[in-house]
Amino acid sequence: MDTFLRLAASSIGRKMAVAALGLLLCGFLGGHLAGNLLLFVGQDAFNAYAHHLETFPLLEPVELGLASIILLHAAVTVYLKVTALMARPVGYAVQVSKGGRTWGSSTMIYTAVLILVFIVVHVATFKYGTRPSPSDLYGLVMGYLRDWRWAVFYALVMGGVGLHLSHGAWSACQTFGIDHPKYTPAIKAVGTAFAAAVALAFAVIPVWACFIKRGQP
Amino acid sequence: MKVTLRVWRQKGPDQPGRFESYEAEVPSTDMSFLELLDTVNEGLIARGSDAIAFDHDCREGICGMCSQVIDGQPHGPDKAAATCQLHMRKFKDGDVITAEPFRAKAFPVVKDLVVDRSALDRVMSCGGFISVNTGAAVDANAVLVPKDDAEKAMDAAACIGCGACVAACPNAAAMLFVGAKVSQFALLPQGGPERARRVLRMRSAMDAEGFGHCSNEAECEAVCPKEVKLSNIARLNREFLRAVLVSPE
Numbered sequence: 001m002d003t004f005l006r007l008a009a010s011s012i013g014r015k016m017a018v019a020a021l022g023l024l025l026c027g028f029l030g031g032h033l034a035g036n037l038l039l040f041v042g043q044d045a046f047n048a049y050a051h052h053l054e055t056f057p058l059l060e061p062v063e064l065g066l067a068s069i070i071l072l073h074a075a076v077t078v079y080l081k082v083t084a085l086m087a088r089p090v091g092y093a094v095q096v097s098k099g100g101r102t103w104g105s106s107t108m109i110y111t112a113v114l115i116l117v118f119i120v121v122h123v124a125t126f127k128y129g130t131r132p133s134p135s136d137l138y139g140l141v142m143g144y145l146r147d148w149r150w151a152v153f154y155a156l157v158m159g160g161v162g163l164h165l166s167h168g169a170w171s172a173c174q175t176f177g178i179d180h181p182k183y184t185p186a187i188k189a190v191g192t193a194f195a196a197a198v199a200l201a202f203a204v205i206p207v208w209a210c211f212i213k214r215g216q217p
Numbered sequence: 218m219k220v221t222l223r224v225w226r227q228k229g230p231d232q233p234g235r236f237e238s239y240e241a242e243v244p245s246t247d248m249s250f251l252e253l254l255d256t257v258n259e260g261l262i263a264r265g266s267d268a269i270a271f272d273h274d275c276r277e278g279i280c281g282m283c284s285q286v287i288d289g290q291p292h293g294p295d296k297a298a299a300t301c302q303l304h305m306r307k308f309k310d311g312d313v314i315t316a317e318p319f320r321a322k323a324f325p326v327v328k329d330l331v332v333d334r335s336a337l338d339r340v341m342s343c344g345g346f347i348s349v350n351t352g353a354a355v356d357a358n359a360v361l362v363p364k365d366d367a368e369k370a371m372d373a374a375a376c377i378g379c380g381a382c383v384a385a386c387p388n389a390a391a392m393l394f395v396g397a398k399v400s401q402f403a404l405l406p407q408g409g410p411e412r413a414r415r416v417l418r419m420r421s422a423m424d425a426e427g428f429g430h431c432s433n434e435a436e437c438e439a440v441c442p443k444e445v446k447l448s449n450i451a452r453l454n455r456e457f458l459r460a461v462l463v464s465p466e
Binding site: 003006007010011012013014015016080083084086087088089090091092093094095096097098099100101102105106108167170171174175176177178179181184 | 225236286288289290296315317320321322323385387388389390417420421423424427428429430431432433434435436437438439440447448450451452453454455456457458461462
């Protein structure tokens with residue numbers, strides 16, 4: 001308990017909490033993506049997978065855990081952001097980067113807000129939306145993604161996810177002190193590759209649904 | 218060559234401040250930025266005005282006193298250089314150069330471009346040292362130190378405590394400074410006995426002084442006049458985790 005309190009009371013410990021929760025969410029993204037790719041296999045395969053998930057007896061506790069991880073990841077980050085704003089009450093008239101910041105790192109808070117808004121919309125439409133028939137999640141998903149506005153929205157948000165991960169994946173490792181001249185370049189490369197792969201693989205689905213599967217069953 | 222200096226003027230710690238502009242003739246592009254400020258101040262004093270207050274001491278890049286943000290970058294646009302090592306050849310005729318004090322809650326403005334950086338000293342006093350028994354001097358090579366560790370410790374010890382890392386950090390964090398100070402001792406056998414206590418106390422003091430958290434944006438590393446590496450922050454994180462999880466402290 002003492003160890004936990006010492007970590008929770010420190011800026012380093014709080015950042016480690018954000019990093020650990022972020023890495024868990026990276027794992028979730030991998031699993032979610034694997035499921036999504038079944039859309040390419042076909043309606044029956046995807047609906048069978050959806051049915052398997054929805055009848056999983058521990059679905060609700062898992063969903064609750066996932067929601068808690070997302071909210072905690074966001075809440076600790078907001079707390080840290082507020083302390084950071086308090087740490088510099090008067091800003092600069094001119095501020096120019098000397099090359100440390102990246103697109104990913106300097107937009108973390110914006111991509112985070114985008115992702116949070118997306119999650120609400122995504123759950124409201126795909127989890128609680130009206131399906132063509134009770135067992136046809138494929139029909140619901142493709143119904144939305146065939147509309148170019150939804151497809152563009154999904155593809156853009158996935159770009160945001162990629163940007164968020166391009167900094168977050170490596171940053172989490174650095175926060176835990178995982179750093180070595182021999183391995184850090186590889187860790188950075190794997191982080192960037194993971195970010196790009198996740199963003200591209202998720203974004204390809206709406207593009208495929210909208211432009212290739214348009215008008216097809 | 219002529220430039221316009223746009224300088225933050227503030228009479229005292231609790232006074233409101235504002236930018237004032239000064240036209241300055243640059244007699245030689247080989248003069249340093251601080252020498253240009255000296256020239257402007259001579260003119261101000263001759264006119265009976267208050268001179269621009271700015272910190273400086275060694276003027277050879279080793280004391281860390283000349284803390285200013287010039288054109289949006291701590292210590293100005295040069296790489297691996299303190300403000301005193303910034304020369305006017307870096308600018309061109311007609312440039313408007315903005316000089317501001319370091320901005321952080323932990324670095325309150327004293328006057329004009331001078332800030333109080335004693336927060337860093339207070340963090341150091343909590344553990345940035347080793348305890349040594351007095352007596353006869355120990356033989357210089359009695360304790361063996363691996364070459365690689367000695368090099369890393371020396372690189373960390375190059376930190377001059379100027380605070381540019383804090384000034385550049387989007388969160389006004391002092392993690393690179395504390396990381397360097399923790400690293401220079403953690404890497405050497407002499408720092409071993411107080412290793413856990415040091416990192417716990419310095420981390421605690423760092424947060425108490427009101428510095429922000431690290432979001433690994435690496436601006437600190439980019440502006441450091443001594444090129445202290447970000448790996449020192451990773452080492453600080455490791456040292457802290459080790460101290461909290463497994464040390465008896």
